Amino acid sequence: MSRGSPRKAAFSVWGYIGFFAATAFVAACSILLYAAARARYESDTAVALLCLGNILFLALVCTLIDFLRRKMFVERPVRRILDATRAIAAGDFTVRLTPAHAWGKYDEFDAIMENLNRMAADLASTEMLRTDFVANVSHEIKTPLSVICNYASALQDEALPADERRAYAQTLAKASQRLARLVSDILALGRLENRSQCAKNERVDLSEALRGGVIALERLFDEKEISLDCTIEDVTVCTDVHLWEIVWNNLLSNAIKFTPSGGRVCVSLLPWEGGAELTVRDTGCGMSAETCAHAFEKFYQGDTSHAQEGNGLGLALVKQVVDILGGEIAVQSEPGKGSAFTVRLRGE
Ligand SMILES: Nc1ncnc2c1ncn2[C@@H]1O[C@H](COP(=O)(O)OP(=O)(O)OP(=O)(O)O)[C@@H](O)[C@H]1O
């Protein structure tokens, strides 16, 4: 079936021609009947009544034909569309309409039905994403919350030795920090997704900002005894430096988190097509092809045992930021050999 521009369903050129032909037919028949009646009957009243009866009969036939045409080709699809929109409005996104292809043609009703099907499918997947998101958030919140509840009640025991009390308090602090980070990541993601955080377009020295970002994480590199290699060339671009901070903070903190002690992390910032290319490479645990394919999804964590801290939102934030900046991100990784994330942004 052709998917060009849809045929007019309600009244096409052929509809007008048909209507004209029917009217002309009634008028012509009336004149002919009048002529025939005049020749046969003497009385004017009889001629007039006969003509009137015939005109009424022919008009009735035409009206009947038009009624059936409307019923089949206009009212029926309109009623199906109405029922479907009612179901969608009531929250049933499984509704799908089969285009009728009246007269074997793709008409406007078929186009409306196909658009409605697409809309219902989009709504269904948005609804699924929303429920998944709510389920994930509730699950991620539940874990630190139950830690806080349990340790807070354990701390009420006055007989608790001082060192245990200190350890419990530290666990409490950690769980609340995790909760606070989760909430701020979700808020950041929401802001970025709704574009309420518009990208600024200022000329910034990215190299200077990146050096600051790396220095801020120096303590974490030292704590894990990970050596750091930096190749930071002077790159000045028109961009939003706060969004770039989200990118390198997440990539660097992942590199630190997934690289064992004694490993190495290399950071490079180079000019690229008038813009910038940032690469964060590590010698950490690396990722399987499956983890690489899902790493940018919200709440996805390669290690489901939750042995590593985190909520699985870091790379989702990075992806969102890269989309807003109009850049691209690529990942290369091999289990046991390490990973390399590259973000590229063209200049204007
Ligand atoms: N450098 C890396 N090396 C190995 N695996 C990585 C690396 N970066 C990301 N991953 C994998 O991708 C997953 C998703 O990363 P992401 O940053 O979104 O979440 P996270 O680091 O687990 O949690 P969060 O960022 O919220 O603290 C990680 O759980 C991990 O399995």
Ligand SMILES: [Mg+2]
């Ligand atoms: Mg992360």
